Amino acid sequence: MDFAKAAHAFQEYLKDYDQNNDKVKLKIVHTYGVVRQAEEVCRRKNLGPEDTELAKIIALLHDIGRFEQLKQFDSFEPSTMDHAAYGVKILFQESMIRRFLNEDQWDDIIRTAIAKHSDFILEDVSDPRTLLHAKLIRDADKLDNFRVKLEDDFMTFMGITEEETGTLKISPGIYETVFRNSTILSSDRITKMDYWVSYIVHIFDLNFRESMDIVAENNYIQRLIQRVPYSDPDTARKMQEIQKHAENYVMEFQESPFL
Structure with a gap:
């Protein structure tokens, strides 16, 4: 495996897309952020060099389908395209994977990890090494997504400002889901506040203590929640309760003897 070769091929692939588009730029930066997070986890x-290199290549390619989604629809909405399925299609059905990797011995792991990286629940993976990498990419993706939602232009990924978001309500079903320690189905989101909450509760889908340590070290929960000024009093109260619940979950996860 040669990550440098894969990264060069990725830059060549991106030439077909408008890299001045804010959403495309966001996804390029996100891709390399996921690579860094995968390497850090x-x-x-203490994984070996081969698994680390494999994790970085999966991270590099995990969102390759996003760029065509943005080109066709200018949207991240899952209703416009299943970007994971499209990524698997162009990489493996159209044999694009060989641009990034000469060897084929890791193809099954890469295919499964990319195909399942945005599934609501990770299931139906029995091979231990494939499961490891499927979990790694899901964690690395969410860890950099926290950075995106904290640092990037709010309008680019939300379509409205922080101030406008803070005037909105959290749907009752979304609020209740948080306290079941569950992530939120895209199709269940109604208001933009629902979207905002869904990004924060990605913590409930993290797999490794090492990933949760990164969340705690960066104080992501508090910083994310404080990014939006909640002018709606009911929303402000509920976000305080969500913050307390989420921070307790992080602490309990870190302290669990079974991880």
């Missing part, structure tokens, strides 16, 4: 887990 591997380091903390």
Whole structure:
């Protein structure tokens, strides 16, 4: 495996897309952020060089389908395109994977990890090494997504401002889902506040203590919640309760003897 070769091929692939588009730029930066997070989780887990390199290549390619989605629809909405399925199609059905990787011995792991990286629940993976990498990419993706939602232009990924978001209500079903320690189905979101809450509760889908340590070290929960000024009093109260619940979950996860 040669990550440098894969990264060069990725830059060539991006030439077909408008890299001045804010959404495209966001996804390019996100891709390399996921690579860094994957490498960091591997380091903390003391994984070997081969698994680390494999995790980085999966991270590099995990969102390759997003760029065509943005080109066709200018949208991240899952209703416009299943970007994971499209990524698997162009990589493996159209053999694009060989641009990034000469060897085929890791193809099954890469295919499964990319195909399942945005599934609501990770299931139906029995091979231990494939499961490891499927979990790694899901964690690395969410860890950089926290950075995106904290640092990037709010209008680019939300379509409205922080101030406008803070005037809105959290739907009752979304609020209740948080306290079941569950992530939120895209199709269940109604208001833009629902979207905002759904990004924060990605913590409930993290797999590794090392990933949760990164969340705690960066104080992501508090910082994310404080990014939006909640002018609606009911929303402000509920977000305080969500913050307390989420921070307790992080602490309990870190302290669990079974991880």
